[in-house]
Amino acid sequence: MSLLLKGAHAIDPSAALDATVDVLIAEGAVAQVGEDLAAPEGARVIDCAGKVLVPGLTDVHVHFRDPGLEYKETILTGSQAAVHGGFTDVAPMANTKPVIDNGAAVSAIVEKGRAAACHIHPVGACTKGLKGVELAEMGDMAAAGAVAFSDDGKGIQNSGMMRRVMDYAKMFNKVVMAHEQDAGLVENGQVNEGDASTRLGLAGWPAAGEEAMIARDIEILRLTGGRLHLQHVTTAHGIELVRQAKDEGLDITCEVTPHHLFLNEDDLTADYDTNLKMNPPLRTRADNEALIEALIDGVADVVATDHAPHAAHEKALEFEHAPFGTTGLETALPLMLTNLVATGRLSWNRLVEVMALEPRRILGVDPVSVAVGSAADLTLIDPETPLTVTPEYFKSKSANSAFLGQHLRGAASLTIVGGAIAWEA
């Protein structure tokens, strides 16, 4: 069935488009873009007045817990959360049980992904079992469909191992995504080392535990070449290191998460709300501001959610026993619209870059655009729809959101994946 989107405000810097147009979608692709398009026989016509049409949102960093921890999330439920949040493409990390560290495991994800609500781009492990000791079979995984490699969740502690990972990955032209955490500095850190750790009597997770590894990996990148993507950068100084590396011309990108943009350690109170426990931890208000500035000026390339679902009974534990992470796929776009776009700090063009265009470029997947011939992976956004974040709001299997209770404005009203409607408000 073809779809005719009538009167959408299409915003797509990759097609130099910022205009009200009609868009005809047929056979999984954008068939026509123009004014006053006539609906073909049998086409469904959707009135898009007041709504914004953008290339499909893409998240380079999610956790779908499948295989092994399906009680938290599956590829299917995770993908349903993704399209609910406006995402057409996501990249699940390899820290499942077992770890995605071989070609057969990647193939299994690809196979499950065929039945998912959005496109699934698996990320393979850099090292076997995420142990940081032996290289994983990146060649086999790349052939099976892995788009990138990451030991997300732990990071690679040994510098020599990180160097081999960077060297080896570049022959497959895949990006290495680095979780920057120095185990010796961080130890059992629970919250930002500083105000929060002192107030709450919890073990501190120092900014230096992240920054030292960022500095190390920039040095390794200079040595090896290849492509390095830094996951969830959380501090002003970490961003400054990325800025310097980019100025130098190194092939480096980085992501920031909505929770590190919009929450900080002051939100952690004597309530010990475990939904605010993440890794890396919430930092300071000054760090929030540095990350936002970096997103505006281009040092931060993309917004990634680090969607980390956990069951209610796990988050109900004492703070230091509860697992790290917040869900994010269903709140990322509303948060960005409410906090940055509606306030005029971030342009719509830049929003599309950081949530749709740049994530695809980092993953090396085909670009999409609101242009004839492009795959029809598109997101229609209603910037005015009000939204209160409640547990019932989520399509994800888990509701451990750091943003529960927030009142937001703007959300995806239609998510089109492969030319078909995957989510409709």
Add this chain to the structure above:
Amino acid sequence: MLLSTKHLIDTEFLTLEDIALILDTAKSFEEVNRRTIKKLPTLRGRTVVSLFMEPSTRTKSSFEIAARRLSADIQGFSASSSSTVKGESLVDTAKTLNAMACDAVIVRAKAAGTPAVLARTMDAHIINGGDGKHRHPTQALLDAYALRKHLGFEGLAGFEGLKVGIVGDVAHSRVVGSLAPLLARLGCQVTLIAPPTLMPARPEVLGCSYTPYLDEVLPQLDVVYMLRIQLERLEDAPLPSLREYAMLYGIDRARMQAMKPGAVIMHPGPVNRGVELASEAVDTSKNLILDQVNAGVSIRMAVLYLLLGGDENVTAA
């Protein structure tokens, strides 16, 4: 309920009126504790559970004695320190206790924030008997009580301007978490004294100044509050040796002589003799260690009475 708060999670949630009331109530109970028959019918028929999820002898005994002297029924409820080990989550433990309709729960937990979780899950009054490295409010209150009694003043004004040094493992101390902000709020000038490896990241958050150099400040202090060095912490290697710790921070004969005349030594116990305090510093009249222990029972009676005593069907003493 005679306090402004339903629970005692920390001293920071008490008003100055609450604090004065607790100290004054403890004073009236201290008189009871000197009688031959040390028992009041005040909390007869009330059920108090002591939920101690990590080993404690002194605090647990002190609370239990306090509850019994007020005629409450006190019941121990043992739970493992880590809920994941036992297989029952903290919330489920709390719901179980709640279903038993207890009136107050005294909780000691390895995990910071545990009393806050209980307070939002249960109907009972929650009394924090020490949570992780976070807070230990009854210790802070009994310390204030023992100090006030020693200095012989009424009310709270006498705390104003006192110079208090808290020495030792500040980073891992729940006592500091409650005591330092409490004394600072009462007008004391509190200095935290520890090597940087045993100092929290932002000591100023606790309302204190800080220094690693005990000998520079010792002669000015009115109160030298020595923390216990927990030997198990040494596995994290914050110190080269107990010997060097004692050299830098231990109160020995020489440091006792350097103290201001009339200054006192306090310690929450149990003391590592020869580490934070040399034996002569334990056995001197300059120290209030046993006065603190004594105050503990009176303070805990006061807290139980003031939290439970205002509830219906209770006849005040």
